[in-house]
Amino acid sequence: MTKIQEINTETQEVITRDANKAELEMLKLHKENHAKELADAEIKAKAKAALLDRLGITEDEAKLLLS
Secondary structure (H helix, E strand, O other): OOEEEEEOOOOOOEEEEEOOHHHHHHHHHHHHHHHHHHHHHHHHHHHHHHHHHHHOOOHHHHHHHHO
16 A cells, blocks of 8 residues: 655654545556656657757757757
């Protein structure tokens, strides 16, 4: 079971408990969104690298052109 840790910042009391159904669903959604963001970033990076390759320039040279 997934554990949730709550910390009271005033008393420094630490409570560790099992995650409830809503928290598990939220965690699942966060993981799915993160995986999608990583996949999107990888696609973007590959497209950028392919474009720079077709242009025959480096990333630094592209930055100079766009500045």
